[in-house]
Amino acid sequence: MPKVVVLPGDGIGKEIIPEAVKVLQAVLGNNNNFEFEEYLIGGSAIDEVGTALPAETLEACKSADAVLLGAIGGPKWDNLPAQQRPELGALLPLRKELNLYANIRPVKAIPALISASTLKEEVIKNVDLVVIRELTGGLYFGEKGRKKDPESAYDLLVYTEDEIRRIVELAFQTALTRRKKLCSVDKANVLESSRFWREITNDIAKKYSEVELTHMYVDNAAMQLVRYPKQFDVIVTENMFGDILTDLASMLGGSIGMLASASLSGRKGLYEPAHGSAPDIAGQNKANPLAMILSTAMMLRYSFDLHTKASKIENAVAKVLEQGYRTADIAEVGGKLLGTREMGDAVVEAL
Numbered sequence: 001m002p003k004v005v006v007l008p009g010d011g012i013g014k015e016i017i018p019e020a021v022k023v024l025q026a027v028l029g030n031n032n033n034f035e036f037e038e039y040l041i042g043g044s045a046i047d048e049v050g051t052a053l054p055a056e057t058l059e060a061c062k063s064a065d066a067v068l069l070g071a072i073g074g075p076k077w078d079n080l081p082a083q084q085r086p087e088l089g090a091l092l093p094l095r096k097e098l099n100l101y102a103n104i105r106p107v108k109a110i111p112a113l114i115s116a117s118t119l120k121e122e123v124i125k126n127v128d129l130v131v132i133r134e135l136t137g138g139l140y141f142g143e144k145g146r147k148k149d150p151e152s153a154y155d156l157l158v159y160t161e162d163e164i165r166r167i168v169e170l171a172f173q174t175a176l177t178r179r180k181k182l183c184s185v186d187k188a189n190v191l192e193s194s195r196f197w198r199e200i201t202n203d204i205a206k207k208y209s210e211v212e213l214t215h216m217y218v219d220n221a222a223m224q225l226v227r228y229p230k231q232f233d234v235i236v237t238e239n240m241f242g243d244i245l246t247d248l249a250s251m252l253g254g255s256i257g258m259l260a261s262a263s264l265s266g267r268k269g270l271y272e273p274a275h276g277s278a279p280d281i282a283g284q285n286k287a288n289p290l291a292m293i294l295s296t297a298m299m300l301r302y303s304f305d306l307h308t309k310a311s312k313i314e315n316a317v318a319k320v321l322e323q324g325y326r327t328a329d330i331a332e333v334g335g336k337l338l339g340t341r342e343m344g345d346a347v348v349e350a351l
């Protein structure tokens with residue numbers, strides 16, 4: 001029986017997860033044998049059991065086929081010591097424990113939403129790219145600390161050859177299934193870790209002669225993503241560069257509330273929206289649930305090979321947007337403004 005662990009987390013995570021599960025149940029049908037189990041994580045887990053990643057939650061995630069995560073964190077827990085906070089205490093260890101080394105974020109300009117973007121229509125029309133971000137190495141996982149004399153702080157950026165090989169291989173494989181263009185983003189003019197990354201990428205490229213490989217410095221990549229995003233097909237990059245570039249790229253799709261993501265280790269995956277817990281709008285039925293709903297489509301595709309059902313969800317989302325339905329973050333003058341729950345209902349209706 002396919003087992004899915006559901007982790008609502010904090011803030012709007014608690015509002016978007018029920019909508020995603022509702023859509024999933026609708027697409028899977030009444031007689032499906034999926035088992036959904038809900039567990040605590042993040043600030044909510046700190047409040048209830050004193051730790052951001054309870055052992056029970058971690059065990060359940062390890063034995064599941066897939067994990068759906070809403071979002072975690074918020075100002076209430078910001079003053080806790082770093083390792084106890086939701087992000088460092090739960091999200092990063094969960095990625096590490098499940099060995100989720102590849103974060104995949106597709107960015108597609110949805111025709112009905114082009115006018116919601118702050119970028120010009122001619123720039124984002126027909127954008128269709130995927131960012132593949134390394135997720136368990138680099139600065140976020142390197143040794144970190146404080147020193148005295150002089151008072152200072154440090155975070156180490158370390159990548160092993162194996163860590164680079166597995167993510168770059170995945171990127172080449174992904175490029176093969178698409179327009180066969182791969183751009184590896186680094187900072188090889190300054191960072192030794194980037195020079196190492198580039199050497200290994202060039203070595204792997206020898207096996208993939210059909211794929212056109214380019215290298216780009218991360219500062220230029222940020223500029224090019226806004227200047228002429230259509231030049232990109234697949235982008236592969238290390239953890240922190242990917243973190244920043246994917247938020248930037250989210251605007252190419254209209255709103256961060258639209259950007260889904262999959263974090264994979266083979267077929268097993270954790271699926272979550274790219275955005276955070278949005279404390280500014282939490283509890284107000286204002287959050288856009290579509291990134292979470294699109295993340296469930298990625299789950300059906302990557303963890304369960306249910307491609308037709310995944311496409312059904314994606315088409316239902318596109319249909320709802322074409323019908324003019326909008327949550328506040330993507331609203332336009334004259335659009336039909338819906339709350340979180342109503343948007344979930346609209347997607348189910350469209351299915």
Ligand code: NAD
Binds near residue numbers: 073
């Ligand atoms: P955020 O993504 O939560 O919010 C940024 C802005 O985007 C806010 O104005 C918010 O209202 C808006 N927004 C985000 N998602 C939206 C949605 N679905 N619908 C409508 N509007 C949406 O980022 P932040 O404010 O920098 O972080 C808030 C908290 O979330 C912090 O504690 C942060 O650490 C955490 N965070 C968690 C994750 C995660 O769980 N994976 C990721 C990023 C940030």
